[in-house]
Amino acid sequence: MSVTKPSLKLTHAAALKALAEAVAYAESIGVPQNITIVDDGGNLLAFIRMDGAKLLSRETSMSKAITAASHRQPTSRLDPALELKLAIAGGGRLTNLEGGLPIIFDGICVGGVGVGSGTGLQDIEVARAALAAIGAEDQQP
Amino acid sequence: MSVTKPSLKLTHAAALKALAEAVAYAESIGVPQNITIVDDGGNLLAFIRMDGAKLLSRETSMSKAITAASHRQPTSRLDPALELKLAIAGGGRLTNLEGGLPIIFDGICVGGVGVGSGTGLQDIEVARAALAAIGAEDQQP
Amino acid sequence: MSVTKPSLKLTHAAALKALAEAVAYAESIGVPQNITIVDDGGNLLAFIRMDGAKLLSRETSMSKAITAASHRQPTSRLDPALELKLAIAGGGRLTNLEGGLPIIFDGICVGGVGVGSGTGLQDIEVARAALAAIGAEDQQP
Amino acid sequence: MSVTKPSLKLTHAAALKALAEAVAYAESIGVPQNITIVDDGGNLLAFIRMDGAKLLSRETSMSKAITAASHRQPTSRLDPALELKLAIAGGGRLTNLEGGLPIIFDGICVGGVGVGSGTGLQDIEVARAALAAIGAEDQQP
Numbered sequence: 028m029s030v031t032k033p034s035l036k037l038t039h040a041a042a043l044k045a046l047a048e049a050v051a052y053a054e055s056i057g058v059p060q061n062i063t064i065v066d067d068g069g070n071l072l073a074f075i076r077m078d079g080a081k082l083l084s085r086e087t088s089m090s091k092a093i094t095a096a097s098h099r100q101p102t103s104r105l106d107p108a109l110e111l112k113l114a115i116a117g118g119g120r121l122t123n124l125e126g127g128l129p130i131i132f133d134g135i136c137v138g139g140v141g142v143g144s145g146t147g148l149q150d151i152e153v154a155r156a157a158l159a160a161i162g163a164e165d166q167q168p
Numbered sequence: 169m170s171v172t173k174p175s176l177k178l179t180h181a182a183a184l185k186a187l188a189e190a191v192a193y194a195e196s197i198g199v200p201q202n203i204t205i206v207d208d209g210g211n212l213l214a215f216i217r218m219d220g221a222k223l224l225s226r227e228t229s230m231s232k233a234i235t236a237a238s239h240r241q242p243t244s245r246l247d248p249a250l251e252l253k254l255a256i257a258g259g260g261r262l263t264n265l266e267g268g269l270p271i272i273f274d275g276i277c278v279g280g281v282g283v284g285s286g287t288g289l290q291d292i293e294v295a296r297a298a299l300a301a302i303g304a305e306d307q308q309p
Numbered sequence: 310m311s312v313t314k315p316s317l318k319l320t321h322a323a324a325l326k327a328l329a330e331a332v333a334y335a336e337s338i339g340v341p342q343n344i345t346i347v348d349d350g351g352n353l354l355a356f357i358r359m360d361g362a363k364l365l366s367r368e369t370s371m372s373k374a375i376t377a378a379s380h381r382q383p384t385s386r387l388d389p390a391l392e393l394k395l396a397i398a399g400g401g402r403l404t405n406l407e408g409g410l411p412i413i414f415d416g417i418c419v420g421g422v423g424v425g426s427g428t429g430l431q432d433i434e435v436a437r438a439a440l441a442a443i444g445a446e447d448q449q450p
Numbered sequence: 451m452s453v454t455k456p457s458l459k460l461t462h463a464a465a466l467k468a469l470a471e472a473v474a475y476a477e478s479i480g481v482p483q484n485i486t487i488v489d490d491g492g493n494l495l496a497f498i499r500m501d502g503a504k505l506l507s508r509e510t511s512m513s514k515a516i517t518a519a520s521h522r523q524p525t526s527r528l529d530p531a532l533e534l535k536l537a538i539a540g541g542g543r544l545t546n547l548e549g550g551l552p553i554i555f556d557g558i559c560v561g562g563v564g565v566g567s568g569t570g571l572q573d574i575e576v577a578r579a580a581l582a583a584i585g586a587e588d589q590q591p
Contacts, residue, residue, distance in 0.1 A: 038501055039501050043469065043473065046466065070505060074497040075496050076495050078173065078461055078462050081239050082208075082209065082234075082493060083234065083235060083259070083261060085493070085494060086257065086258045087257045087258050090257035090258075110253065111252055114253065115256065119259065122257035124253050124254065169461070170461050170463065171461060171464040171585060171586075172460055172464070172555050172560060173459050173461055174458060175456070175458060175459045176454040177455050178453070179451070179453060179454065179455055180358065181452065181453075182453040182454070188325060191321065211358075211364060211492070212367060213357070216321055216324065217321065303453060304453075363520050364491065364492055365520040368539065372539035372540075373539070393534055393535070396535065396539065401538050401542070402539075404535060404538065405535060406532070406536065406539055
């Protein structure tokens with residue numbers, strides 16, 4: 028019997044780098060964003076709200092990040108027929124909105140990044156910029 | 169790097185005037201209302217519940233005001249295909265109900281007004297009366 | 310057996326007048342305040358946050374108003390030996406801070422007013438100005 | 451009647467810089483920290499949890515930041531005789547713990563920084579490093 032198993036954690040240095048490059052990308056496309064990074068327990072690791080980003084999209088970016096970390100896959104892959112039931116039964120945090128990506132290294136999910144305030148497509152692009160900044164596996168949504 | 173950027177805040181004198189004239193308008197059409205004014209951070213600035221207004225519509229008026237301030241546009245402009253997902257992932261405050269308008273001066277959103285207890289159309293009319301009272305930009309929903 | 314008993318409710322016209330005169334008094338002493346008026350069910354009836362008032366004192370003003378309405382007496386009359394236990398067991402809203410007064414007409418408590426952001430003494434003074442504005446019984450704290 | 455009054459907002463560029471330098475300082479003293487920056491409405495602007503920081507201190511850092519922004523002064527200046535009553539009546543966010551400083555430019559409070567996971571003194575030092583990074587007024591706690 029194995030009592031423990033090895034895991035990986037994202038460092039704060041990586042989280043800050045991911046934030047900074049995601050911000051730079053969002054600036055380059057002219058779309059202010061809320062960018063949330065959570066660990067594999069869904070706990071907040073890093074966050075930035077850009078000038079002019081929608082205030083309430085902080086919560087949607089958080090829900091996207093937590094969902095991606097929880098399910099270890101991009102958000103928006105749930106069965107649309109189930110998505111609202113899952114969202115409600117999941118305490119509100121389980122979302123099928125676009126813009127959440129898991130952060131995966133060596134096949135291990137160390138957390139999630141969620142982006143909110145743009146269109147779904149813009150949100151995904153900025154989340155991918157965060158992953159690219161730290162060399163995480165690219166997640167095609 | 170700019171460390172700060174200029175902004176505007178609504179005064180309490182203006183908030184009280186907006187409440188009073190919105191109440192007068194609601195009385196003139198015989199529809200008791202909950203009227204909520206929040207600042208640009210979604211924090212309560214002023215509120216009145218009129219005699220006979222529906223109790224729970226206080227919360228809807230608050231959600232409308234916060235959404236309008238957050239998104240800097242009238243409520244009810246979200247994509248209907250996303251509105252429920254956004255409402256849930258946004259923590260319940262992000263609503264697509266009619267009756268929330270941003271409060272904008274010189275192109276700067278200083279908050280939002282949300283009205284609830286009438287029909288959607290009545291709620292919008294009363295919110296517009298609040299904006300007119302203080303000379304804010306008229307927001308066609 | 311009496312099935313119902315007569316009661317009284319505060320009108321929104323009175324609530325707005327109380328707010329306006331409490332604001333005028335607070336301006337006259339140079340102390341920005343949060344002023345909350347609730348009905349006898351502890352439900353929000355009217356509110357104003359003045360320019361420069363402390364943001365978190367909105368919650369303390371609310372707790373004071375609800376406590377005064379609930380106990381039908383000024384806040385700060387609880388036994389200090391019990392006040393924290395009561396505050397916690399009371400869901401956080403039951404407070405012994407100064408600055409909450411019941412709104413009483415003809416011996417019937419129709420609600421409470423709570424004020425927060427100044428010193429305890431300033432908060433009481435502004436709450437008394439609200440009562441005076443509408444001819445409610447003066448409550449010596 | 452003035453309808454609006456001028457204000458200032460902290461930029462996200464400044465918030466990211468403050469985070470980065472506060473992290474560097476915390477690393478230099480070997481104390482992992484949670485560092486929270488909120489705007490003047492108490493809304494989250496930027497956050498980082500350092501490797502090894504205490505998980506629940508995220509909430510204390512948030513409460514410290516919000517309190518400093520709300521009261522426009524360093525935390526730990528409340529009357530100790532009132533601090534628990536204020537904390538409870540203030541909804542839990544109003545704290546007298548050390549480690550929260552307001553962010554002030556030109557006499558205008560644009561938000562607050564809160565730090566939690568070290569001793570009170572370490573928390574204050576890291577918060578001051580955040581202020582120094584962006585040239586905000588130094589707040590002696």
